[in-house]
Amino acid sequence: MISVLSGGVGAARLLRALSAEIAPQDINAIVNVGDDLVLHGLTICPDLDTITYTLAGLNNETLGWGLNGESWRVMDELETLGGASWFRLGDRDLATHLYRSQRLLEGATKTDVTRELCERHGVQVRVLPATNDDVATIFETERGRLSFQDYFVRLRHDVKVESISIQGASTATVTKEVLDALHESSRIIIAPSNPLISIDPILQLGEIKDILRERRRDVIAISPIIDGAALKGPADRLMRELGYEATCVGVADFYEGLIATFVIDERDAALAASISSNDVDVRVTTTIMQDPLDAQRLARAVLA
């Protein structure tokens, strides 16, 4: 059994590739919920949904987010009404949020709802929200305090960030399912997701960091920064703004003490030496997962 600390798209691709290599039932995706939001009264969990949709083969490859075969009837109408339509919710996708919101109103947890949706979509990987409690990634920026989606979607992360905090993390409880998964896993993988806003909201919860420190020998991280840039999103810019080197070395520094193996891209091979000095075993391979065969290669390297 393995566990994968997961953000959205990058983690979803890795999980899909891993589940072609080992039994999906033996894979636990421990997923960030710091991006979750309540909008229009609906509870929306972007990373959980991206992973579920991708593992179900329902993800929209053209858009890079959301569901395939999507339509926009509700959003178009909401726009006509002058409503908040900057966070695009497709008609199919909305059904997920309606389902989740109603089940939460009925007393179900995010863990329950995620399991139900996975069952419905035939997803066998165990997709687990890191916590059932409310946590929210908050940005202090040059334009004031911003919620995750205000920063990420509404302002397209085009604003200088001064600090990031994970509201609620210190009091949130890591679920029993996540603790069991971590304890029973022979390997814990940190997906090539944004360290600061996808992985850190998981690391800051309860005993997660302590578990990783204890299990350091079994923890492997994959750098989401290649040749000084993130494949997608603002990871490089954020690393710089928050005082980290915007390279795979900076990522290794961020995970210092938590990992024993670090996977970097071939293009960064020259940097391997400076990472190794930190008592971390560096593996070099292709880490870009655009091509399914490359994703497979990465999955095999991680499992090796």
Next chain:
Amino acid sequence: MISVLSGGVGAARLLRALSAEIAPQDINAIVNVGDDLVLHGLTICPDLDTITYTLAGLNNETLGWGLNGESWRVMDELETLGGASWFRLGDRDLATHLYRSQRLLEGATKTDVTRELCERHGVQVRVLPATNDDVATIFETERGRLSFQDYFVRLRHDVKVESISIQGASTATVTKEVLDALHESSRIIIAPSNPLISIDPILQLGEIKDILRERRRDVIAISPIIDGAALKGPADRLMRELGYEATCVGVADFYEGLIATFVIDERDAALAASISSNDVDVRVTTTIMQDPLDAQRLARAVLA
């Protein structure tokens, strides 16, 4: 200026006919919110929406509820997910509920949201929720306690009712807009809506009954029961189950002390005498509004 105490479909038709006779800006629709519900996290106000959609010419004549040109993408998907899809919410209609729910989260009142939606749809009648507070029509039935929509939609009102209560009515505040409308109206009309579940949730609020008693000479009700039956819905059955005569006479009894004029259908002309004995002036006309010309005739009779 006139005010119309309003439920859903019947009231909407009357309001449409009235606004062809007098300036729509001079008409206040004071609307029942006892049917309102929170489903999937969305705040849904069926009577307010029926009236807004009808006055905007957007109502679905075929279904008898909801919007025209409607599609069902979200509901179909929700059904696939195994979600609660018994309360059918069309894609266009959902945009209304998303808009309202988000505005309420932002601190707007139902009165604010209704005004915004009416402006957006070009509705000039002043559509006013009777209160901004939460009230809920609750049914004690042979199958236990039921919410309005459980009784009305899910069980298709096919269950014996023992009593009805309007939760929250005694502490809810009638809005200033509604009080002003009632005080400034030369005539107060009780629409041909269900007395027990559309009008009573308005009457039970704060000072509404006192105002009607004081203004009795100016209050006109239209019977929703014709020849012993309701045109739509369970009004006749409910009247019987709760000990009222299921005729226009029973409706007049229900409104005793609040009205001075009562409009009944031609088919009930023979019953006029038994009503008049209660110090109520009875007018006989067509009260069925299926045909626009009949609706016009009713509107003129009410305004005469």
